[in-house]
Amino acid sequence: MAAVLSDEEELINGLGSEMLMPPTGNHMARTGKRWSGSGSGRVNDLKRPTSDGVHLSVEAEDYISPGQLYSTESGRLFHAGRILIVLVGLPATSKTLLSVAITRYTRWLGVRTKSFHVSEYRRKQGLEVPDDYFSALPATKEGMESRKKIFSTVFDEMLSIFLETKGQLAVYDALNIRRDERKDLEAKFRALNIKVLFIESVMTDNDLVARNIGMAAQSADYKGLTKEKARSAFMRRLLVNKPLYEEISPEENLSYVKYINFGERLIVNNNRYGYLINKIVFFLMNLRDKKGCVYFARCGTSDNDKYIDDEVLNSDGLRYSEILADLVLDRINSRRLSRHGTPNSSANGSTPVPDEMGKKESSLIPTMATLHRTASRGNHKMRQVADWDGADEDSFVVWTAPRKRTYDTAKFFMDKGVVIRQRFQLQQLHPGLVADLTEEQIKEKYPEEYGEYLKDKYHYRFPRAESYHDLAVRMEPLLLEMERMQGDILIIGHESTLKVLYGYLMACTCEELPSLSFPRDELIEISFSPFQNKAERIPIPQD
């Protein structure tokens, strides 16, 4: 077991930097490249088209993530040291969702993060537990013991991430609602030079609480129970813990973030940990509980389909656009129907939504949220402009790249009253010298460059071109804006940009990302659940 270096040793040994290499021979060229490879240790798993990689290992020696700016010898970044993030909150306060989202984002940045979910662990091991196991303070000896056993196993696994691998960040998903538990965690990890940050999810909004309870009652723990039984089983779990809950207070002298009503308000207290933690707070400011899906589609065809000219759609492309619009709207409407039902259950979705922001008649089925919002929107002065831009749970927005054939592909959506946004960050990967060449032609014309490309497809940049990595770094703001969207969103873009967005949402590695494929005859639908995201490929009919 490797010893944990002290902060001081780490600082000098280049935590966040590479170790110094003695100059070799008389050659003075740079030896330390920005990357030491494109490694991920997951090379043999290129065929996982629909599964989310967010829980896979990041322990490989040469792990590099798509959004990482540079690699380091220590495996840790930003001189941030090792950090344990502890979630705090009652059942049904989105702790699992937060843990996984933080894991996904920090991993994208290149931080070796792993999330630990006590309830997932218990379910996966198929452990039978007594009823009072679910209380933060079990009354019976059996309850106490099974709790102790399960928790200490997870605890040991967390420790090993720090002690036996290059892990930098662990996210601990359990209730942690007792002051003593928190004090204990803080002391144990601090003694090992591991910093501890608490993130407490507090929900005071009754609608939000009710909805979360509804979601929680659908958890795997209540499989086979009727809706009512599941709900009451869950309520027991919640009610037993409510009186035991001690909200974090400043007197505990901890570093913490209070995350209130899913990001409506954040209170950051005593944050001593610097860049990485602030970056996570920045992320939390943008995170929303997604009710809708993210859809990806390619643009329709133009006559020559070249990079070099900015053509308009040809008639095939137009037909494709029309089919795409019908397909996506149908898909969204049927999901909405199955999710909430609607006050006016007409499957055609022709219920008009009151005119707002110059919108035409909408082809979307309004949800309860629409009606609530419309009712409360009497006083426009109290609403913020941004709310109209896709951040509502019943909104549907189409983002397109700034090229003609891409935004023209959204035409039929616009005709149906959907909001269309051109995003300059969706500008496709700049192909440089190899624009409009097939792989065969590149191989023939630029054999040397092609050889280099094969070695590291993700980081390699053809002359005057962008690499996938350049593109991913350039697109970071868009990833966060995508996180902000609560409703449905369709992104019509070039395959290269779709790869980056998909790569983020499904936690792909640098190896996987360039090999992703988004053919023109498929619509990709990413749906969200707290523990993982799911991708589905839906054929787009030709006629």
Next chain:
Amino acid sequence: METKMGFYTVSNVENMRICVVMVGLPARGKSFISQKIVRYLSWLSIRAKCFNVGSYRRKAGAAHPSADFFDSSNKEALKVRQKAVTHAIEDMMKWYEEENGVVAILDATNSTRERREWVLRLCRENAIEPMFLESWCDDQDMILRNISDVKTSSPDYEGMDPEAATQDFLRRISNYEKVYEPLDRDNDKDLTFVKLINVAQEVIVNRIQSYLESRVVFYVMNLHIRPRCIWLSRHGESVYNVEKKIGGDSSLSARGFQYASKLPEIVRESAGDVNLTVWTSTLCRTQQTAESLPYKQLQWKALDELDAGVCDGMTYEEIEVKYPDDFKARDDDKYEYRYPGGESYRDVVIRLEPIIMELERQENILIVTHQAVLRCIYAYFMNVPQEESPWMSIPLHTLIKLEPRAYGTEVTRIKADIPAVSTYKEKGTSKLGESSAYATKYRNLLNEPSKSA
């Protein structure tokens, strides 16, 4: 099929405009924070501008008002103050429209709820998102330090006896305190606001509406207003510098080592006994330069020199011969130009994000790094336009001291008096050295030290 082709969709998320409305008593670091936000956003190529109501008030005829002027029962003065804020907001709205402004900062106390509601209404009517940013502070030491900074650098107290200025300023603050209504968790719960309590001991972030707002908050969370200094130095002259080669990981030349051994003395002279931390890159020429400095040292990969890719280790003359297109392309747009397999200045700016954030969080830091990286860091502190920053001359063997103040950054330049080659390349030539014929506005910024704008 008859269809209109190539239509343009109307609205656009990128048209989002934000007004950061500062809130707080005098001497809470509002102007400092405002200036910093503008500099940071401009550095990221986002159009930002600060509208300081105090300077409008001075223009409106109250150049050196006494504390009585700020008494809320002083009707005459209230008129002048209202005129100033109206004028500032008019200019701000004009700026959004005429110069495609994106983020404006309204730097004033905005201390009453009535005033804030008025600003809110004006913003909403103009489709601008208001974000209130309050600096609330009850740490007396911090307030007193701020007062002493303001009385020596504020135009209001120009030429005034410092003791009298302090007394007047304290009275001015107490006049504001009488009417001050801080942002409130309950009463203001529907607003987008950020409340910094004792700088960043506690930060409350309420109803953030857009990515851009979150970006501003992220930045502000890293700021502090304790006095501090930052020293910048390039590494000593390297073997590659002498050989006119770019990039590489060469060691210092004999003169470079001379600079390294003299550096501790120069730093001590400038910094006195304060404790500081040295940041270097991971390349050996910065390590060697910092070797004799008796302070804690950190290596940052992010401080490594701009990666020249395939041109690493070549002279400009060789590049001009071997890659003539690249050589010219770089001169044409040096900020955006990316070496094959290497980086552009913009790439460097992106990877410097953690450095800038951490630099803001820390106190006294000495950075020993490289020409291109220093240009980027310097441009950030001094608000140098991005197209100019790659052409700034940053001489070897010179220590630069930056002292952030409420109304700008003070720069001192200390020459070590050890000769070194020039590594400066003018546009359109592969020869090195500053030629007087081509001096751009910002080239000699460091040779004529002055306050930033």
